[in-house]
Amino acid sequence: MNTQSSELQRTVEALTQSGRGLLAADESGPTIAKRFKSINVESTEETRRAWRTLLLSTPGLGEYVSGVILYEETLGQCADDGEPLPQLAARQGIVPGIKVDKGKIPLAHASGDEITQGLDGLGERLERYKAQGARFAKWRAVYNVSECLPSRLAIAANADALARYAAICQEAGVVPIVEPEVLMDGAHSIERCAQVSEAVFHEVFHALHRHAVVLEHMLLKPSMVVAGKEHPSPASVAEAASQTVTVLGRTVPPAVAGIFFLSGGQSPEEATAHLDAINRTGRRPWPLSFSYGRALQEPPLKIWRGQAANVSEAQRALSKRARLNSAASLGRYDAKEESTS
Template identity: 50%
Template sequence: MSNIEELASVAKQLVAGNRGILAADESTTTVGKRLASIGVANSAPNRAALRRMLFTSPGIEQHISGAILYEETLLQADDEAGGAAAAGQARLVQQLSSRGVLLGIKVDTGLAPLPASPEESFTQGFDNLAARCAAYKAAGASFAKWRAVIHIRQATANTPGLPSEAAVAAAARGLALYAAISQAAGLVPIVEPEVLADGAHSIELCEAVTQRVLAAVFKELADAGVLLEGILLKPNMVTPGSSAAPAAPAEVAAATLRVLRRTVPPAVPGIVFLSGGQSEADSTRHLALMNSGALPGPKPWVLSFSYGRALQASALKAWGGQAGKVAAGQAAFMARAAANSAAARGEEEAGPSSS
């Protein structure tokens, strides 16, 4: 199988069968905050215990096609110590690969202030990226993820609006370069330009900014020679800012579809949304509406999910870091996974939610 065929095959597999992607790629700091919320210390064994609880959920492969991992997790031993696996030792991710769940890897190294506009951010991680991608491929990964962040601010008489041209250009060019490097290493790149929900902006401003960002991203992907059949897009949904009045679910779904139809080529096999600060229930409801017959029109890509917190929040609370509550955590996780799998079919399915 050629590299092109492999990339296209993996991308299709990740969005096949109304399944989605578990984003379990939280950095050590971020996963520590989640563990702290249930009174659990941020240690390698506890991080491994959280991931093991999720990865060993019975039937996970029915609703989850792939999992995005942090480097520690990709290489971690499947034991109580939580350290890196030695040669010949079972790895934690074998709990996924043995069930047919594909392994992904976060390859960016976080955000830094953008020199031209310090209020905004650019994504770091190009140092040794080609070598790291090759090593991750050798370790069993078949896809990668890189997150760019875009800030929104309504212009006023005293402050310019955001994003700046510099921020949009940096995000788009960075995503395109990452995608080209990933594909050269045989990894399907998940392209994630996240327009942040922070702020009091309107849904109309979010729509305009998201359209502007996605148009820039696909221009740069084309210029970089990225195979569109071998990528997945991971965008935000179009919503008002988190401190603004909420919009009706149908309005969010319709605005999101409008932007995608105007910017995303049909060659892209799938769009796997991030939840972007939405509640578990809202992220599921919006996905279901986009896939339902209530919003007719062309949808040439599979619309699915790549959720982190919106798949894990209920499970984290039910588990509580207690060995005796692993089954409860898994049941909560699988309920959210099943609800989102139903949403990918255009159906809304009731399930427990933490919010």
């Protein structure tokens, strides 16, 4: 195994430890401003730094969280005592990572579909991020769902971009997280979500193969198979778990190092219950864990409200959600624990 492969393998092993998942703290400027607005806090560099310091300094968080996906700004920020935030995460036993895509735009000649941008200059950016402490990266592609969306063009174009990104990452010695998100927005059924997810994941792995991406040195961050938010009859937790495991079994090679689900607009409790059910269902050749943003951050954010006096209580709320999701990643979650501190 060459030096680069050894480096990738070490990072993968650190991220895929049993009972641990990822904290997604990579919200873009507009997204975090929206979250802060919900608690009447202005989004400034200082409030963002304070919030992300709160997250990364939560006592014992590394027991349940193996990695954190950061926004570019956060890589250069420091805690109150001057310690760089990536270093603070690493000291907790949490591997620092970085979101590298530049967001989505409409896909030309494909009305209603979107494509993610950010491949230009990615290799050079990765060198800089790596020097700042990042050991893995993340790229998100989104797929809008309706009776006619996503188009074949959108499925193929996003798969190719994800694969090109993953190949560039591995060449730089950075583990890629590949995130194809089939959006929950809309009134589609769980059956339609399963149909789209299967087509999307198939195409992604065909593209990864074409670009010679080493599956053992990458992670997948998929959406779960659930009905659209506006569908009149949401599927049960058990049905969502069954459909999710079936689709993954048909599309994801066993060589993939790990699968870390996004929460995709689910409530914190729903995301935990779904992850637990998935880990109690069917044949699963990969570790199945969490890579949650809002589903981990929402409870502590509501407590914090920008006040330094609320930091400890907010950190306890984050620790609780991380602990419950850790149990769910092992199929050991007990919903009764939601009501305990």
